[in-house]
Amino acid sequence: MAKLILNRLSKTFDLGGRPAVHDVSLTVRDGGFLALLGPSGCGKTTVLRMIAGFEQPSDGSIVLGERVLADAGEMVPPEHRNMAMVFQSYALWPHMTVAENVGYPLKVRGISGEKRQTKVREALASVRLENYADRRPADLSGGQRQRVALARCLVTEPDVVLLDEPLANLDRHLRQEMEETFREFHARSGATMIYVTHDQAEAMALATDVAVMSEGRLLQVATPEEIYARPEGRLVGGLVGQGAILSLPSPTGDKRSLDWQALRAGFDAPVEGQKADILVRPQDVEISPDGIKATVRSVLFEGERYALRLTLADGQALRAFSRQPVDAGAEVAIVIRSAWRL
Amino acid sequence: MARSGNRGNSQPRWLFPFVVTVIFLLSVLPLGRLAATGIASALQGHARQMLSDPSLWQSVYDTLTTSFFGMIAAVVLGGSFALLLTLFDIRGKTALGFLFMLPTMIPPQVTALSWIGMTGPSSALLKAVGLAPPMGTPNPLYSISGIALLYGVQNAPLVFLSLRAGLLALPRDGVEAARLAGASSWQVLKDIILPLSLPGFAAGAAIAFVSCVGNFGIPAILGIPASIYTLPTLIYAKFATFGPGTFADVSLLSAIIGILSMIGLTIEERVLRGRDYRVIGLSGQVAVFRLGIWRILAELLLWLTIFTILVMPLTALVASSLAPAYGVPLSPATVTIKAYEEILFRQSITRTAFTNSITLSLATAFGLLVVTVLTGYFLVRGKSRFAPLIAALAEIPYALPGIVLAVAFILVFAAPLPIVGISIYGTIWIILIAYFSSFLAVSLKPVVSAFRQLDPSLEEAARLSGAKFGRRMADIIVPLVAPAAGASVILVFLIACNELTVSALLWSAGTQTLGVAIYNLDDSGSFNLASALSVLVVIMVIVMMLVLELLANRLPKGVVPWRS
Numbered sequence: 082m083a084k085l086i087l088n089r090l091s092k093t094f095d096l097g098g099r100p101a102v103h104d105v106s107l108t109v110r111d112g113g114f115l116a117l118l119g120p121s122g123c124g125k126t127t128v129l130r131m132i133a134g135f136e137q138p139s140d141g142s143i144v145l146g147e148r149v150l151a152d153a154g155e156m157v158p159p160e161h162r163n164m165a166m167v168f169q170s171y172a173l174w175p176h177m178t179v180a181e182n183v184g185y186p187l188k189v190r191g192i193s194g195e196k197r198q199t200k201v202r203e204a205l206a207s208v209r210l211e212n213y214a215d216r217r218p219a220d221l222s223g224g225q226r227q228r229v230a231l232a233r234c235l236v237t238e239p240d241v242v243l244l245d246e247p248l249a250n251l252d253r254h255l256r257q258e259m260e261e262t263f264r265e266f267h268a269r270s271g272a273t274m275i276y277v278t279h280d281q282a283e284a285m286a287l288a289t290d291v292a293v294m295s296e297g298r299l300l301q302v303a304t305p306e307e308i309y310a311r312p313e314g315r316l317v318g319g320l321v322g323q324g325a326i327l328s329l330p331s332p333t334g335d336k337r338s339l340d341w342q343a344l345r346a347g348f349d350a351p352v353e354g355q356k357a358d359i360l361v362r363p364q365d366v367e368i369s370p371d372g373i374k375a376t377v378r379s380v381l382f383e384g385e386r387y388a389l390r391l392t393l394a395d396g397q398a399l400r401a402f403s404r405q406p407v408d409a410g411a412e413v414a415i416v417i418r419s420a421w422r423l
Numbered sequence: 424m425a426r427s428g429n430r431g432n433s434q435p436r437w438l439f440p441f442v443v444t445v446i447f448l449l450s451v452l453p454l455g456r457l458a459a460t461g462i463a464s465a466l467q468g469h470a471r472q473m474l475s476d477p478s479l480w481q482s483v484y485d486t487l488t489t490s491f492f493g494m495i496a497a498v499v500l501g502g503s504f505a506l507l508l509t510l511f512d513i514r515g516k517t518a519l520g521f522l523f524m525l526p527t528m529i530p531p532q533v534t535a536l537s538w539i540g541m542t543g544p545s546s547a548l549l550k551a552v553g554l555a556p557p558m559g560t561p562n563p564l565y566s567i568s569g570i571a572l573l574y575g576v577q578n579a580p581l582v583f584l585s586l587r588a589g590l591l592a593l594p595r596d597g598v599e600a601a602r603l604a605g606a607s608s609w610q611v612l613k614d615i616i617l618p619l620s621l622p623g624f625a626a627g628a629a630i631a632f633v634s635c636v637g638n639f640g641i642p643a644i645l646g647i648p649a650s651i652y653t654l655p656t657l658i659y660a661k662f663a664t665f666g667p668g669t670f671a672d673v674s675l676l677s678a679i680i681g682i683l684s685m686i687g688l689t690i691e692e693r694v695l696r697g698r699d700y701r702v703i704g705l706s707g708q709v710a711v712f713r714l715g716i717w718r719i720l721a722e723l724l725l726w727l728t729i730f731t732i733l734v735m736p737l738t739a740l741v742a743s744s745l746a747p748a749y750g751v752p753l754s755p756a757t758v759t760i761k762a763y764e765e766i767l768f769r770q771s772i773t774r775t776a777f778t779n780s781i782t783l784s785l786a787t788a789f790g791l792l793v794v795t796v797l798t799g800y801f802l803v804r805g806k807s808r809f810a811p812l813i814a815a816l817a818e819i820p821y822a823l824p825g826i827v828l829a830v831a832f833i834l835v836f837a838a839p840l841p842i843v844g845i846s847i848y849g850t851i852w853i854i855l856i857a858y859f860s861s862f863l864a865v866s867l868k869p870v871v872s873a874f875r876q877l878d879p880s881l882e883e884a885a886r887l888s889g890a891k892f893g894r895r896m897a898d899i900i901v902p903l904v905a906p907a908a909g910a911s912v913i914l915v916f917l918i919a920c921n922e923l924t925v926s927a928l929l930w931s932a933g934t935q936t937l938g939v940a941i942y943n944l945d946d947s948g949s950f951n952l953a954s955a956l957s958v959l960v961v962i963m964v965i966v967m968m969l970v971l972e973l974l975a976n977r978l979p980k981g982v983v984p985w986r987s
Contacts, residue, residue: 135433135883159886166887172880176902185898186888233884 083146085109085132085241085273090141092127100139101127103297109290114267114274116288118281118320124297125277129243132275133166134159145240165234166243169250171226173218179229180205180214186237204232207269208262224255231266244276248283260286281321285309293317311337311421318360318423325399326423327359337422344417348373358423363388365418366401372416375399380409391415433882434805435892442801442813445794449860450816453831454823460834461678464671473675478652483679486653489570489642490635496575497631500728501582502624507721509590510616511714514722520583521972522729527580528964530921531640532941533740533957534577538564539644540739540954548739550752565649570642574635576732581634582627589623590616608712625694633687636680637824639924640938644945654680655826655924662928670834677827688822737961743954762955773956775933776940779851783936784919787858788912791866794859795911796901799867803874804882814871821864825924832857833928849931857925865918866911872979873907906977913974917967921960 085108092102102124109115117125130136132143134150134157142152150157165186166172173182184201187193192200205211208228218226227247234242244263248256264287267274278284284291285305292302293316301313312318318326329347336343339359347359375391378398387406391399391413401415464470473479504523508516526534540546543562549555563569593616601611642653652660658673714721744762746753766773798817802810820828836853839846847853877900885899901908923938930939937960944953975983 133883133887135886159883160889160891162887163889164887166884168880168884170878170880172878172884174881174884174899174903185885185890189885189889189894233888237888 083240084111084113085275086144087128087132088142088144090128090131090143091139092124092131092136093139100297102131102138104141105294105297105299106141107292107299107302109273109275112271112273114276114287114289116284116291117275117277117294118284118291119279119294120320121279123294125279125294126245128294129245129275129277132241133164133243134162162241163237163239164241164243165237165239166245167227167230167234167247169246171218171230173226173229173233175218177217178214179210179216179218179221182218182229183232183236186233190237200236204236207235207266208232223251224259227251227259228262231262235266235270238270239272242270242272242274244274246277246279248278248280256283263287285321293320295320312360312423315358315423318358318421322362323400324360324362325397327361327393327397327399327420328356329359330356339420339422341416341418344420345373360421360423361399361417362420363400363402365420366391366399367416367418368401368403368407368413369416370414372414375413375415377407377409377411377413380407382406433886433892433895434801438797438801439805439807442798443809445798446813446816449856449863450820453828453835453860454819456835457674457677457681457827457831460670460674464674467671469668469671470675473672479657479676482652482654482657485567485646485651486636486683489567489574489653490632492568492571493574493578493635494628494632496572497578497582497635498624498628500575500579500732501584501627501631502586504579504725504728505583505586505590505623507725509587510612511712511721512718513714513725514718519725519729521968522733523583524580525733525965525968526576527578528917528921528968529577529961530923530938530941531573531577531638532644532923532938532945533640533921533960534573534736535564535641535644536743536941536945536950536953536957537736537740538569538573540743540950541736545749545950546739547742547746547751547753548735551742551754565645565651567651570645570651570653573641573645574631574638577638577641578631578634579732581630582624585627585630586620586623589620589626593619612712622694626691629687629691629694633684633691633822633824636683636687637826637924639824639826639927640942643923643927643942654683655824658826658830659927670837673830674834677830680824681827684823684827740954740961741958743951744958746951749948749950762951763959766952766956766959770952772935773940773944773952776935776937779934780920780937783851783855783858784916786855787862787919788866788915791859791862791915792870792908792912795863795867795870796896796904796908799870799874799904800896800900802871804879817867818864820860821862825861825922826928828861829857829925829928832860849934851934854926854929854934854936857929858919858922861922861925862915862919866915869907869911869914869978870904873904876979877903906974907979910971910974910978910983913967913971917964921964 087105087107090102090105090107091100093100105124105128107115117128119125127136131138131151137156138151138153140153143150145162148157149155150162174185177185180201183204184197187197187200201214202211205214208231210225210228210232213221213225213229218229221229230247247263248259251259260283263274263276276284276287285308288305290302291305291308293300293308295316301308301317303311308317308321312321315326318324329344330350339347344359373393375393378390378392381388387403389401389403389407391401393399399415407413504519507513508520508523513519539562541548542564543549544556544558544560545562546555564573598611598615601615606614636653637655638653639655639659642651642656643659645651646653646656647660654676658676661669661672661676742753743749745758745760747757747759747761751757768774798813801807802814807813832853833848836846836848836856847856881903882895882899885895890898920937922936923942926934926936926939927942930936935943937956941953941956941960944950944956971983
């Protein structure tokens with residue numbers, strides 16, 4: 082096993098059209114778990130399909146260890162990459178039993194008899210489906226099918242495991258259970274994993290590294306904690322967490338982590354002059370008599386708290402939490418404890 | 424975009440050349456050759472001579488009138504069945520639909536024979552019940568209107584299918600919205616459903632017209648004895664009196680048929696192009712209107728029609744086959760199965776025909792399956808920019824009347840093959856190649872729709888498992904499209920076995936097919952033998968249609984032609 086390097090990767094589908102992936106460079110360390118996060122149509126699935134070998138890059142290269150897997154001229158077909166993938170639709174072959182599905186990669190590699198059976202049994206045991214070996218995929222539930230797909234990945238000890246929105250078709254309860262299964266799977270197999278998702282919570286919960294993409298470009302790669310605490314730019318800031326982005330006169334200095342004092346100065350500053358994008362997370366907004374004025378637009382009861390949508394005097398929107406019920410339309414005073422300049 | 428050297432594409436390198444070669448041999452070569460001969464003879468001034476021949480214009484006129492009135496009959500019959508069965512609460516819809524579809528799968532020459540057996544002074548059936556007109560009265564079917572009527576019966580299912588597909592695509596919520604807006608059932612029907620179903624009517628009418636123009640079996644049996652020649656039978660007659668100008672003549676005649684068909688098909692395509700807007704909203708289930716006390720009347724009418732166009736002619740056919748000779752009244756004393764013994768055990772011609780037709784149909788059905796699985800894969804998965812062109816070229820030979828295709832293949836293979844120097848003209852091989860060409864589209868359609876339904880990730884998962892093309896085909900793709908492949912084999916077998924038009928021009932001693940045998944038996948006056956052979960053919964048709972009907976639930980939508 083070795084690290085996977087994407088080197089200035091680009092993909093254009095129609096000649097002369099907008100590139101689906103543009104100049105993406107990225108290194109996934111051996112045994113890492115990378116989440117490719119972005120809204121639908123941002124190019125993350127195209128990146129994944131280029132890594133798998135279903136699409137050829139228009140420019141740039143993909144390198145696994147010492148081996149060049151693809152560049153604009155040559156490419157190793159998927160059959161020879163020793164990778165495995167969990168598809169959004171699971172891609173189980175309906176005419177084979179669960180055991181046949183899991184054992185197929187071994188069968189193709191010419192492994193037969195006792196050895197194959199043992200490996201299939203082990204793989205099924207690791208996803209707790211030993212008793213389902215002779216069923217057909219059609220007889221399984223969504224979560225079970227997903228686990229069969231995982232077992233099929235596990236069975237050949239692949240260099241890289243690719244996961245294409247594997248939880249998109251599952252309900253919320255099953256998602257949590259499967260997230261746990263993925264984490265376990267990653268810990269045990271030690272395989273390099275690449276996980277495509279549009280759900281930021283999923284990416285944060287699972288991955289060791291998160292790469293945020295938008296419109297074919299890579300915006301930021303960092304650990305989940307880093308991405309959450311110090312996002313780069315409006316797009317990443319808007320995608321991660323439920324923050325609101327305010328446009329305020331640029332606070333002095335190059336400090337990016339701002340407290341109430343610095344923000345207060347921003348609110349009071351003259352309207353003209355350079356503006357900066359400031360990310361404010363709802364948990365940092367407090368209702369407090371010595372703050373600035375805001376109008377409550379709507380109140381949503383979430384169980385443990387109330388989620389508020391506020392409008393500031395200059396019309397900018399903000400989100401906040403409150404433990405006490407507040408009436409929609411009421412005037413409140415708020416203080417922003419901390420914020421992040423994007 | 425498929426760039427050269429893109430191996431992200433899942434197909435092997437030889438697939439594209441293979442598909443191009445197949446399409447060239449089965450579509451481009453024969454049609455190109457036909458066009459070339461037509462243009463050459465037109466340039467040599469042959470066309471002027473032909474066009475000044477009044478018999479040609481008589482034939483064009485007869486073709487157009489029979490086809491036009493045939494189309495009207497098909498629209499009336501097929502349209503009323505489609506409206507009643509799709510929109511109203513008629514009982515026994517499945518049975519009625521299946522029975523109504525039967526005439527289109529029964530070979531036209533058999534339809535013609537059965538109707539002859541039902542009418543006229545020699546009808547065994549009419550004689551048995553004492554209703555036969557006196558001897559010497561002409562059979563009314565040997566006429567322009569007789570041909571048109573049978574065209575109507577044969578092609579009404581085409582209108583039925585086209586209109587039904589349109590009606591089923593109607594947005595159900597649109598109908599419900601009109602109801603809520605206060606419209607009565609009648610107003611909904613008049614203001615919403617009928618205007619939206621007009622394209623289906625028009626398209627069905629256009630296909631029916633094209634099918635009439637190319638029909639050979641009906642005018643061959645009903646027209647030739649009355650000296651009525653439609654364009655396909657005129658071509659047949661020209662070949663029968665083979666002369667130096669025959670090739671030039673028939674290529675021009677074929678061109679006229681080809682142009683008439685193309686006009687019809689263009690109209691169909693135009694009309695259907697705007698259809699997509701109707702898929703907005705929930706479609707698929709048309710609101711059913713209640714007929715109330717009228718229901719029993721409507722059902723009676725439908726069953727009566729089925730009785731007249733299907734049950735009676737087929738009964739007459741059976742009666743004719745059981746009569747000892749043409750014109751002898753059928754009674755318990757005269758019933759005999761001699762005709763069946765004759766065709767099954769004594770006549771070597773009919774036995775050869777059975778062997779030929781079954782061998783040819785099996786070879787065509789399975790041979791084409793290999794071709795269409797590979798071609799279908801290329802068309803659906805290939806991402807090639809040539810795919811639409813190749814798909815269109817594969818469709819054309821089936822869309823053209825069989826007689827045109829037969830002429831094209833005669834032109835291609837009349838001379839010995841280059842290099843090897845062997846001529847396949849007059850052998851069974853020319854029929855086989857013509858069948859491959861003619862039924863390529865029939866075989867391709869179920870396979871392509873199965874491929875379109877197949878989730879691409881199933882194959883991608885196999886690729887990542889390490890399976891190469893041949894392995895993926897054998898382990899994953901072929902097993903998954905197997906039901907559609909089965910349907911494709913049965914359909915091609917069914918159509919090829921009953922076919923007359925192509926083999927009528929291409930057969931020679933020893934290579935006659937079932938269709939040719941039936942036609943020749945009738946032509947030589949052995950009406951009871953022709954009827955017996957036809958009865959066997961009809962039984963075979965019904966059995967295979969039932970098999971497909973049983974398969975239907977496992978097949979992609981649109982594969983079984985009489986289901987929508």
